[in-house]
Amino acid sequence: MEQLLNDFLLSKAWYFIAARGLTAIVILMSIAAYAVLLERKASAWIQGRVGPNRTNHPLIAWIPFVGTFLQKGGFIQPAADGLKFLFKEDPLPGHVRKTTYILAPIVALAPALLALVMLPFGRLPTGEVITLCPGADIGVLFMFAISSLGVYGIALAGWSANSKYPFLGAVRGSAQLISYELAMGLSVLTVFLATAKPDQDNALSLVSMVDAQTGVWNIFYHPIAALVFLICIFAEANRHPFDMPESETDLVGGFHTEYGSFKFGLFFVAEYSHMIIGSSLFIVMFLGGWHFVPGVPTVGSGLIASLFGVAWFFFKLCAFLFFFVWVRWTIPRFRYDQVMRIGWRVLLPVAVLNLLAYFLWYAVKG
Amino acid sequence: MAIKVVERRPLSLAERTYLPQILAGLKVTWDNMLRPPVTLQYPEERPTIPNGYRGVPTLVRDPNGREKCVSCQLCEFVCPPKAIRITPGEIAPTATNAHVEKAPQEFEINMLRCIYCGLCQEVCPEEAIWLQSQYSMTGTNREMMVNNKAKLYELGGALPDSHYKWDRKKAEAERQAESGH
Numbered sequence: 001m002e003q004l005l006n007d008f009l010l011s012k013a014w015y016f017i018a019a020r021g022l023t024a025i026v027i028l029m030s031i032a033a034y035a036v037l038l039e040r041k042a043s044a045w046i047q048g049r050v051g052p053n054r055t056n057h058p059l060i061a062w063i064p065f066v067g068t069f070l071q072k073g074g075f076i077q078p079a080a081d082g083l084k085f086l087f088k089e090d091p092l093p094g095h096v097r098k099t100t101y102i103l104a105p106i107v108a109l110a111p112a113l114l115a116l117v118m119l120p121f122g123r124l125p126t127g128e129v130i131t132l133c134p135g136a137d138i139g140v141l142f143m144f145a146i147s148s149l150g151v152y153g154i155a156l157a158g159w160s161a162n163s164k165y166p167f168l169g170a171v172r173g174s175a176q177l178i179s180y181e182l183a184m185g186l187s188v189l190t191v192f193l194a195t196a197k198p199d200q201d202n203a204l205s206l207v208s209m210v211d212a213q214t215g216v217w218n219i220f221y222h223p224i225a226a227l228v229f230l231i232c233i234f235a236e237a238n239r240h241p242f243d244m245p246e247s248e249t250d251l252v253g254g255f256h257t258e259y260g261s262f263k264f265g266l267f268f269v270a271e272y273s274h275m276i277i278g279s280s281l282f283i284v285m286f287l288g289g290w291h292f293v294p295g296v297p298t299v300g301s302g303l304i305a306s307l308f309g310v311a312w313f314f315f316k317l318c319a320f321l322f323f324f325v326w327v328r329w330t331i332p333r334f335r336y337d338q339v340m341r342i343g344w345r346v347l348l349p350v351a352v353l354n355l356l357a358y359f360l361w362y363a364v365k366g
Numbered sequence: 367m368a369i370k371v372v373e374r375r376p377l378s379l380a381e382r383t384y385l386p387q388i389l390a391g392l393k394v395t396w397d398n399m400l401r402p403p404v405t406l407q408y409p410e411e412r413p414t415i416p417n418g419y420r421g422v423p424t425l426v427r428d429p430n431g432r433e434k435c436v437s438c439q440l441c442e443f444v445c446p447p448k449a450i451r452i453t454p455g456e457i458a459p460t461a462t463n464a465h466v467e468k469a470p471q472e473f474e475i476n477m478l479r480c481i482y483c484g485l486c487q488e489v490c491p492e493e494a495i496w497l498q499s500q501y502s503m504t505g506t507n508r509e510m511m512v513n514n515k516a517k518l519y520e521l522g523g524a525l526p527d528s529h530y531k532w533d534r535k536k537a538e539a540e541r542q543a544e545s546g547h
Contacts, residue, residue, distance in 0.1 A: 042399070044403070045398075045399040045403070046395045046398050046399050047398070048398065048401060048403050048404045048405070049403055049404075049405050050403045050405045050407070326392060326395060326396070327388075327392070329395055330388070330391040330392050330394070330395045331388060331391060
């Protein structure tokens with residue numbers, strides 16, 4: 001017993017893993033919170049408004065310049081939003097299936113957080129990859145498998161709410177995910193076909209994918225696969241123009257109609273986490289990960305290079321999140337039958353043909 | 367009438383992919399984003415109120431500082447939500463405006479009832495009640511939302527007058543008295 005306790009409490013690996021996990025959760029949650037701010041600000045700019053610029057705390061407002069800047073930029077707003085969600089009354093409607101109703105937001109958020117452990121976002125000067133789960137060689141499989149589980153949260157929420165609109169939203173969400181998963185997988189397969197060598201270890205690792213892009217980025221070799229994948233991550237993240245499960249104009253609030261306060265907040269964070277995961281996957285697979293520009297992998301050397309790499313990855317992520325928002329305020333939502341038609345009759349054939357074309361190309365080239 | 371047949375071309379391949387349209391749309395939103403916002407930062411910046419704006423109803427004085435209301439109570443009767451309450455009063459015979467028939471002793475407009483319809487202004491024979499430029503009416507209790515006579519004159523101020531009806535009546539009466547009628 002004592003031995004066990006010693007092992008459990010004194011083993012440094014345990015603390016290290018817990019600390020890393022906690023750091024990742026905190027970072028992801030804050031990026032998601034600030035993605036909400038980005039959404040609000042960018043939508044305001046596009047619509048000729050100013051966006052959140054009032055929220056502040058007296059202690060922060062007291063700092064000259066910085067306080068004003070933080071207030072004008074709305075940087076305190078996410079904290080206020082989060083606190084609001086925390087302190088609101090958490091109602092449990094009488095007509096819901098209670099177990100699944102409470103479970104659904106957790107099931108929605110957990111895969112989003114879990115999928116992130118495989119994400120590589122930089123390289124230490126020693127050559128080690130900065131990620132939560134180093135050495136895993138099935139990165140892309142894991143991320144696809146886990147992040148697709150997020151739809152269970154939507155399905156559970158819609159089912160347990162026990163009313164029409166959430167149910168419709170959940171059914172739509174499930175159908176949409178199934179439709180776009182195929183095209184997504186096929187488009188990714190094309191890329192891995194190109195980068196993985198026949199006798200290579202770690203062929204499905206995201207790190208080797210980034211390493212393969214030191215020269216030309218994959219988006220230039222595989223523009224069609226990139227386009228298909230881009231459309232699919234919009235659909236997988238349930239973002240406009242594919243936000244079928246939510247579509248507030250025809251389904252009230254979609255799957256989370258019956259939710260309020262912190263449970264709704266969890267759904268909100270889960271949606272933005274899926275955006276973050278989708279963007280990161282796109283960056284890693286098509287936009288060269290932490291590499292600077294095509295042909296110029298790094299700037300500087302040693303520690304500077306690795307810090308710059310992480311910062312550059314973060315910059316790409318922010319730009320991509322902005323792209324999500326930009327598209328949202330540009331294109332109207334597709335009708336449900338249009339979503340299905342795009343998924344099955346356009347994206348899937350295009351992805352298959354693209355894969356076949358690359359098969360033939362490699363067969364001829366040898 | 368000549369019938370013009372509109373040519374309905376089949377969509378080209380580029381149009382059917384929908385991608386050029388999306389790119390054009392993205393450009394539109396991008397251009398919009400670079401424009402300055404049209405927001406008015408309200409409590410700090412105030413809108414310019416155009417002439418003829420119908421805000422809070424007020425009582426006005428004429429340029430000589432005489433109160434114009436003669437407490438005929440037409441506005442009180444016409445007011446659809448019954449927001450106006452007038453207590454008519456006599457004018458002291460020694461007052462400088464003793465030639466005017468009456469003046470309100472108290473004049474209250476309950477802004478919790480007022481619907482800003484402007485019928486009071488329309489019906490007033492003396493042009494004494496005006497809906498003016500004040501648009502923000504706030505208070506922390508019900509009493510604060512009832513404008514009494516002093517508050518109404520404070521809000522109203524003086525407006526130019528082209529008639530001077532009661533001065534002319536007085537002058538006419540004096541002229542007639544002089545000529546012995």
